[in-house]
Amino acid sequence: MSATFTKSMARNVFYGGGVFFFLLFLALTFDTMKVLPTRDNSQNITPAVAHGKKLWETNNCIGCHTLLGEGAYFAPELGNVYVRRGPDFIKAWIKGQPTGVPGRRQMPQFNLSDADIDDVVAFLKYASEINTNKWPPNIEG
Amino acid sequence: MLTQNATINLVELQQVPILKEGENLPGDFALWIFIFAEMLVFGVLFVAYAFTRANNVELFNASQLTLSRTSGAINTLVLITSSYFVVRGVAAIKLGLSKQCADWLMGAFLLGGVFISIKIVEFHAKFAADISMSTNAFYMFYLSLTFFHFMHVLMGMVILASIIVKARRGAYNAQHHTGVETGASFWHMVDFLWIILFPLIYIIR
Amino acid sequence: MKYKSQAVAKLYFIAAIGLFLGQILFGLIMGLQYVVGDFLFPAIPFNVARMVHTNLLIVWLLFGFMGASYFLIPEESETELFSPKLAIITFWVFLAAGAITVLGYLLVPYASLAKWTGNDLLNTMGREFLEQPLPTKVGIVLVALSWLFNITMTMLKGRKTAISLVLTLGMLGLAVFFLFSFYNPVNLVKDKFYWWWVVHLWVEGVWELILGAMLAFVLIKVTGVDREVVEKWLYVIITMTLVTGIIGTGHHYYWIGTPVYWQWWGSVFSALEPIPFFMMTVFAFNMVNKRRREHPNKAAVLWALGTSVMAFLGAGVWGFLHTLAPVNYYAHGTQLTAAHGHLAFYGAYALVVLTMISYAMPIIRGRAANPERAQIMEMWSFWLMTVSIFFITLFLTGAGIVQIWLQRISTTPMSFMAVQDQISIFYWAREAAGVVFLIGLLLYITSFFVKGESKAFE
Numbered sequence: 001m002s003a004t005f006t007k008s009m010a011r012n013v014f015y016g017g018g019v020f021f022f023l024l025f026l027a028l029t030f031d032t033m034k035v036l037p038t039r040d041n042s043q044n045i046t047p048a049v050a051h052g053k054k055l056w057e058t059n060n061c062i063g064c065h066t067l068l069g070e071g072a073y074f075a076p077e078l079g080n081v082y083v084r085r086g087p088d089f090i091k092a093w094i095k096g097q098p099t100g101v102p103g104r105r106q107m108p109q110f111n112l113s114d115a116d117i118d119d120v121v122a123f124l125k126y127a128s129e130i131n132t133n134k135w136p137p138n139i140e141g
Numbered sequence: 142m143l144t145q146n147a148t149i150n151l152v153e154l155q156q157v158p159i160l161k162e163g164e165n166l167p168g169d170f171a172l173w174i175f176i177f178a179e180m181l182v183f184g185v186l187f188v189a190y191a192f193t194r195a196n197n198v199e200l201f202n203a204s205q206l207t208l209s210r211t212s213g214a215i216n217t218l219v220l221i222t223s224s225y226f227v228v229r230g231v232a233a234i235k236l237g238l239s240k241q242c243a244d245w246l247m248g249a250f251l252l253g254g255v256f257i258s259i260k261i262v263e264f265h266a267k268f269a270a271d272i273s274m275s276t277n278a279f280y281m282f283y284l285s286l287t288f289f290h291f292m293h294v295l296m297g298m299v300i301l302a303s304i305i306v307k308a309r310r311g312a313y314n315a316q317h318h319t320g321v322e323t324g325a326s327f328w329h330m331v332d333f334l335w336i337i338l339f340p341l342i343y344i345i346r
Numbered sequence: 347m348k349y350k351s352q353a354v355a356k357l358y359f360i361a362a363i364g365l366f367l368g369q370i371l372f373g374l375i376m377g378l379q380y381v382v383g384d385f386l387f388p389a390i391p392f393n394v395a396r397m398v399h400t401n402l403l404i405v406w407l408l409f410g411f412m413g414a415s416y417f418l419i420p421e422e423s424e425t426e427l428f429s430p431k432l433a434i435i436t437f438w439v440f441l442a443a444g445a446i447t448v449l450g451y452l453l454v455p456y457a458s459l460a461k462w463t464g465n466d467l468l469n470t471m472g473r474e475f476l477e478q479p480l481p482t483k484v485g486i487v488l489v490a491l492s493w494l495f496n497i498t499m500t501m502l503k504g505r506k507t508a509i510s511l512v513l514t515l516g517m518l519g520l521a522v523f524f525l526f527s528f529y530n531p532v533n534l535v536k537d538k539f540y541w542w543w544v545v546h547l548w549v550e551g552v553w554e555l556i557l558g559a560m561l562a563f564v565l566i567k568v569t570g571v572d573r574e575v576v577e578k579w580l581y582v583i584i585t586m587t588l589v590t591g592i593i594g595t596g597h598h599y600y601w602i603g604t605p606v607y608w609q610w611w612g613s614v615f616s617a618l619e620p621i622p623f624f625m626m627t628v629f630a631f632n633m634v635n636k637r638r639r640e641h642p643n644k645a646a647v648l649w650a651l652g653t654s655v656m657a658f659l660g661a662g663v664w665g666f667l668h669t670l671a672p673v674n675y676y677a678h679g680t681q682l683t684a685a686h687g688h689l690a691f692y693g694a695y696a697l698v699v700l701t702m703i704s705y706a707m708p709i710i711r712g713r714a715a716n717p718e719r720a721q722i723m724e725m726w727s728f729w730l731m732t733v734s735i736f737f738i739t740l741f742l743t744g745a746g747i748v749q750i751w752l753q754r755i756s757t758t759p760m761s762f763m764a765v766q767d768q769i770s771i772f773y774w775a776r777e778a779a780g781v782v783f784l785i786g787l788l789l790y791i792t793s794f795f796v797k798g799e800s801k802a803f804e
Binding site: 072 | 535
């Protein structure tokens with residue numbers, strides 16, 4: 001590196017570049033927040049959905065599953081499970097765990113009430129209606 | 142054609158007084174790393190624009206008509222002129238004329254302000270018409286590219302301002318003026334990018 | 347050791363290595379659960395093992411960063427640490443909080459843990475990597491602030507070098523962006539959007555400042571290259587990191603409900619993210635080639651070079667593999683992501699902490715370098731761990747590619763679990779590589795106890 005390029009110039013470029021791109025990021029974030037209501041299905045957030053999300057979190061579902069592709073990769077994608085399996089299957093599935101089949105991956109029994117399970121399903125339905133730019137590629141997630 | 146001529150002009154302008162013996166690039170090498178990185182980003186975006194346009198020619202042509210070519214053209218002239226001022230500023234400092242250097246750069250700075258003002262009016266018109274990056278692919282590129290460039294102009298103005306302040310304080314002289322050359326290189330890059338951007342987005346159909 | 351107070355780093359390093367061992371053990375449990383699904387069920391379900399695995403990783407890296415900075419900052423500032431006592435108290439608080447949290451994960455159902463720790467007051471739990479109960483999260487903030495305070499005060503009373511400035515800035519960013527872990531809106535898209543402000547802006551942003559500073563410090567020490575040169579490189583590298591990495595966050599905003607334009611912004615900028623890592627590799631080898639002395643600690647040089655190469659491979663190359671939106675459309679949320687995660691975390695962050703430990707520990711123990719035999723053992727452990735994590739990455743990449751094909755591209759897509767059965771061979775191979783990694787780690791720990799004639803200070 002040439003000798004005329006002093007450390008203080010390098011430092012200025014660092015601060016300048018850092019601030020520049022952070023500001024750009026904030027501008028994009030601002031625009032994203034403005035556009036989101038047309039895409040994020042937030043008009044369908046009901047108290048049931050909110051409670052369902054809380055149950056999703058406090059039972060650490062993300063520790064095995066993915067939701068919109070994020071999470072662990074141990075168990076199926078659930079962002080579109082409402083479409084793939086439908087509400088009745090999901091309810092029966094949650095109640096039926098663990099399967100106890102030897103050697104198979106096991107999902108714990110979370111002892112949720114019927115009302116709780118309805119809320120989890122409401123949350124998964126809400127999640128399935130978010131505009132994800134056509135992801136996943138097919139119904140299998 | 143406009144692109145080509147302008148590019149050649151720029152190259153000529155840059156070559157006249159700046160190159161010293163045994164020096165290939167004015168300013169500093171590390172800054173050129175960033176300039177190349179920036180050119181790479183813009184280059185990729187330009188190519189992406191071209192490909193997307195090829196698949197949506199009608200949409201792009203229709204949306205393009207809503208842009209104000211006049212303000213784009215004025216802004217092109219403004220930036221080219223400002224680049225000329227910057228060249229004069231660099232030439233001045235090479236002769237050790239700090240005051241003249243600062244004045245020329247001040248001129249460039251003010252023209253940067255003119256560019257920004259015109260661009261804000263343009264952006265305002267688009268936002269008032271409820272156009273955003275999510276409206277369609279054309280506006281996505283138009284707003285992304287011009288806004289990204291817009292921020293570069295602001296950045297360039299900040300750099301010019303700091304050089305002007307330092308030049309006024311007499312921090313540069315005929316021997317030591319890497320700071321001026323470095324800032325000038327950045328400003329020329331910003332100008333150069335606009336000279337590609339303008340025909341690409343406003344004109345080519 | 348130039349300053350007495352640097353010795354507090356030892357505590358932190360020991361804890362870091364201990365927790366690292368814990369992380370690997372839980373990794374092996376999970377790896378086995380991938381193929382023997384009911385292993386340890388219901389005692390340790392997969393989600394619990396994963397929580398422990400990832401949280402231990404974060405905590406031991408934080409211990410490593412803190413220990414490293416308590417060693418590095420006094421030396422850079424040429425003054426004693428502002429308060430060694432505060433550093434020791436912070437250590438025990440953090441260790442206790444970490445231990446209680448992990449025990450909580452293991453012994454209490456997660457839902458009960460959430461209820462007892464005030465998650466009803468402020469929902470923050472149950473999101474990947476941010477599973478910690480509210481008191482632990484608050485604790486992390488306090489620990490980070492105490493660390494930042496101690497380091498800043500030390501720097502203020504001494505010499506201010508670029509290295510310590512960059513390190514402190516990285517820590518400040520770490521503390522600030524962690525605050526977003528307290529924001530958890532019901533709106534899933536916003537939740538995910540700001541979740542990445544912690545996760546991405548940590549590992550592909552401010553942590554890289556810490557990484558760069560630590561690597562620069564060790565390189566100055568072991569090569570004797572002029573500080574001006576090293577620090578200029580440091581600035582240029584981290585500039586590129588922020589230039590590419592901040593907007594690069596967009597590569598997480600393709601499919602989570604955020605606008606389409608992120609596919610362009612994210613692809614273009616994240617595609618450039620390998621550049622700073624590549625520069626780091628060039629920088630490290632350059633400095634070692636231009637070295638002005640032969641430092642007796644050969645192992646530290648190996649770790650430092652290893653960091654630069656593996657960070658480039660893991661974060662740079664494997665990141666690039668699936669960062670472009672059209673590719674990521676198929677690769678998103680598959681084993682390919684896991685492959686990248688493993689190599690990137692090991693190559694960039696685990697290795698840089700081990701580099702610092704390798705350089706600093708002998709000095710803290712009163713010698714310039716460890717005995718020859720200990721160093722050889724340490725270098726063996728480097729190769730065992732590095733080669734085995736590389737194979738883990740290759741196997742997971744294989745698993746990912748087959749998974750993408752069978753589940754997402756094929757005209758007759760198979761279900762998730764059916765595909766998992768098809769790729770179990772990759773998981774078995776991964777587990778075997780994991781065992782080799784554990785052997786490497788045990789060898790590493792053993793190397794600390796090898797006796798012999800060690801090189802004194804010059």
